[in-house]
Amino acid sequence: MITMRLISETLLEAPRRSNPIPNAAGTLAVYTQSTYSFRSQTEKKEIRVVNLSTGRSWCVTENPNARSPQWVSKSDQIIWLEWLESGNTDLMVDDAKGTITEIYKAGTVPGQAFDLKVTGQLPFREDNDNELAFAISGRANPDGSLVNPRQIAESTGHSTGRFYSTLPVRDECSYASELRNSIWYGYLRRGPEAGSRYSISGISNLMIFAGLEGLESPMSPLGGEESSREFEICPFAVVFITRDKEVNNATHTACSCYVQPVERWDQQNRDPIYPARRYRGLGGAISLVTVDKSDENRPIAFISQKRDGHTADKYRIMYIPLALFENVYEIFASADGNGLWDLSPCAISFGNNGTLLIQAEQNGRMMLYHLGLRDFERLRPAALSLVDPWGFGSITHVTPVRSDSSKILITQSSLVETPTWNIFNLAAPTESPKVLSASRPMDLGLSKAQVNSIWFDSSGNRRIHAWVIKPSKFDPQQRYPLAFFIHGGPHSAWNNQWSVQWNLALFAEHGFVIVAPNPAGSSGFGQAFKDSSQYSWGGLPYTDLERCFEYLQQKESLQYIDTARSVAVGIGYGGYMVNWIQGHELGRKFKALVTHDGIFSMTSQLASNRQHFINEIGGPIWETPGVGSGALVAFEIRLGEVLWEQVCMEWLGWSHRDRWRLMSIIRWMVVAMIHDFAVTENWVVFPIIPQVCDIERMKQGGEHWQWSPGTPLYLGVLPRHGAKSTDVKWFHYKNCFPGHTSNAYEDESENLIIDLGLSDKNVFFWWPDAQGNAPESSIHSQLVRFTIDPRSEDLQLGEPRVLQGDNSEFYRIDD
Template structure:
């Protein structure tokens, strides 16, 4: 069938179907996934659970119930279970069939919102499950619909962590709840014969006797913070004895599951803490072997540093206390300088599957566990080379093949099957955008460059050209600066900062990964500490010079720079320094105007680490890299975007910058969303964001506007002082 590409506009990006990772059934014939899309014509979102036939690539709708989510295969059959959010806040467990979408029933309902469903087969017809949900202080499941409206809106706090991400901290905490889905024995006298029913749910953290423990870890914790097997549940949580605003230290808890329904004093799970003394930092990706007897997880060494290197910890037997740090070295730095993002056991439990960021890609490796104490990085087997792996699961029960979900800068969702014994022989199951062709995009648009930055260190950048690129012609430059600052631009799809959207306007988009970026070795990531406006800024200057001197298809006289979060900090820093005069316009999204504004942030460990201490002990460190000190030199037109519910970088930062620009008579604009946090998630808001940003930069480089300017102004007159 011929592909009719559409112009890749913000409307297409935001409205295009978004697929989750897919999960195959035991036979490896079908895979289930969720898909959402948004229509700007009806102003409505669609939500679907779908199943794809792996051989034919045909997809079938299972349900488009807007409350349906978290589909999972029940056992070795083609039956599915998913969660359904109800209007009263309760959650139902719905049983359906992959080949008979009209045959569904409710196995049971729990009295509140839960998510992150995981299943494990205990025996045929008997499945254990775990979900996450908010718990009241007494351990019961919290339902916000049951809360009576108070007579006052006041909130009193006596310790750190007043707010987190986009909400005020409340007494309800995340918890893991477990229970059973059990098939009723066949009997002619029972009307529900052969159907699954829900046992109810129990709070694992409460029955384990753990006080102050919260898991999944807010604000982004989910299924990656716990794992289940027939015999155990493992989960991670921040150390409850330390304040989460100033510490990242975590513990891993291993809870044996002697019963999945009720407990006595003898059978209650006694959670065992798994932690290696030298590794006192954050943890991630706890997973169990198939029988629940072994654990693997990622853990950092340094408390208070969220971007420290993840070490792989292997616990062959939680009961005897043996814990092995993979690639351990005598100097404590570790033999592998990359930082894995996820780990899992292979189907036979004899090796680990490791996802890691590496030079602008998300790579999948396999590592044998034999002689785990002595294994070296050269034992790693690389299974992928391009794009960015998002998830990996077995392609079928008892099969060594892997089902991999990934994306790239031009392909929003790619599913493949890989045989680790022949990783170069890749079976493509499905590409949502047909390799980008549906959007008019192609892999040939993506290139990369290396240049010498601060202290002559090599710096990497991805390059995205317009689909209509013609050799010999020149194109304006969009210089995108990533956030973090310990982050990176990767060959990965994004629905918020998508380089291809800018490229299709007619820009050559260059995304440098300066000092502090991840995926280039831990020393390079760590080197930004105490250097916010130092080495990274030099890298950006050197990168711009490299583009001027070497990329003859880039018109650097028509250049714009954009950044969010730390990238927003960097655009403000650039504004006050010579590089700022190289750009026709700047865009700052939720950035930093003054370093003292960091004191209003929620996770205080972040500035304490990066600035090497609190402001009263190292005031010079805080002052040295403060963009507000250099407002005398501000000259370049600048768009400021800052959201009301951003509690990481408060709106005062954006307003302060905009007020300075206005007082100095510099052409500027301010866009805010009262209902958005550090990101812009509402589709209609996202469309306005894109139109405002693109219209702003396009007018300074003589590119056409993407839309008519909406009438959103307050009517205030421009002030020049």
């Protein structure tokens, strides 16, 4: 085997596989695979089949528009969706073993379909594969028909303008639309003769059939693993989860699970014989539903949160022992309502003999448990059996190999191991898992020895976890720069599993030691720990990060980490935290700070996704005015207090009285533009352009910025370290236009020297003054030097020294 080095190209060119789906016999599994080539700049997409005994795999189709493969009931035939240029979708069929001479089309649905599901053993039908039911998801037009994206593009033309009068403006990764997701069902039939081919009936919108117009399911973006887990079908019903329409979904997470009986999959009657049964769960979000198709009673399980609007709440397992049964039971329920199990299951599925396979984050790993459901009303967490044959890494997916077998098909990975598929026998837990050769990990020269788990003390007698990842060619005699990674969320975690988006081993291979802490608010360490960041995004989490850095500095066994050469990297909430760190003492410990998708303004969040974050900050902005000083919530951080408080048009802060809350908007007398700034060893300088903003002018259709001839040039001077907002000094000069800064330093007399371009008139002709006067063509900008005594109480600036009188801009200092 050729060993490759882990670099960006090898990471991104590695095959990406979906989770495998075994056939009814447990001999084969179907999956999708995509592979990108940097050399050809192309992506190859396939539907493939793997033999679960030999590990050999082969391609069924390379059509890039093929997706969502499923087994045709108990057979070895595969059916999948194939998108057409017309915007419609074909249902294609082939034999996984290649016994059918050619792939054939079973029919076409009029629109773009996702998330195909197939079931057999229909009621009042013979128990064979000749008559089957299927369901798909998609976007619904106002009349309930399946959306054809080509027709939408033709009707909207080239306009991308959108107007919103209600929230949310965005939903996940796309702008919210009046079109809703929905589920359609249909019928597959073939003749009894050998070699007969399937054909489909028309499709029916389930929501219209059930009289449930206005509900949306799936709730997640279509075509992903999440949307596929939000509805299921069995021979006599469709089971789905949806947001409650009685509440505002922009600020609430309450969901219900519905079971809609379908007696005839080939009929489209408006009113079903049996109405849908609704299960409200515990009052909060519901994230997935699963049906035990091997049990004739078709038991149903789903996971539900209890607190509406609290996305950080733990999930609990809900069990319906008989489909359409009136009662739903909480597994591990307790008298106090907190639940007996402190972990939060993130995925569940039925195993053999009515057992549940449960995945949950735990101490920086994704763990797997299985649970027998006999006496389900009296179950305790002690009945859980841990499945951990590796003692390392994470189990990210599991499914039974066959409904009557104790063998399960596991997807396992770690921080240094690409995902592999393994067959493990629950009835023989001492046997090693069998890895399928089709998924063998790439040999990237990585090893488990690179990964260490550390725990350190923090405030309140809390123990905090972190991962340490070293380079593959680690030398304990050397010292390595530190890359300090802060995860998103805040209710997420760094787990010991492979990732393409944020691959910590990749950064380690570039010569860093990676430390990835799981501070307050992280998932997988109990509900109380997860809740501890509420109202305090910059409180306990910051303390934990600070203590982690101190631990790295002091721990003798970690002295190979050179904390004097360190960079902090934050993702999402971690990006927010990097901003927060910059305004605190910890920010002085890093040579560089990197923020990715970090929150910069909480008010702008109102125009983003669903507003579930308001429970994290104590309520809606307009209902929690608060008073007092605190950190600027333009990032909810002190960076704002240090640098921006007296410059930005409006800002929000936290109150420190009884708890962390948002405070009201404050307007500052100088609302103008910062086009550039300068930094010296001890000072930060902000030249303020006399372009002013006026809300009333904007309401009347005026420009955002307008040149103000009566406003002086301001140079804000602020201590670079440990400053408060009151420490800023606003030195001023006559009305003029400051260009880009060229240089800034402190001379021997501790005066502040700043060199920049200066023009006596407005340079931005696109923002004229109130009379519409644009700058003259003879406008002249020259390089000048201001000398400022930052300790002076006289804020009037003297005449600057002209360094370069020629008309010029965009200066640079030659090396």
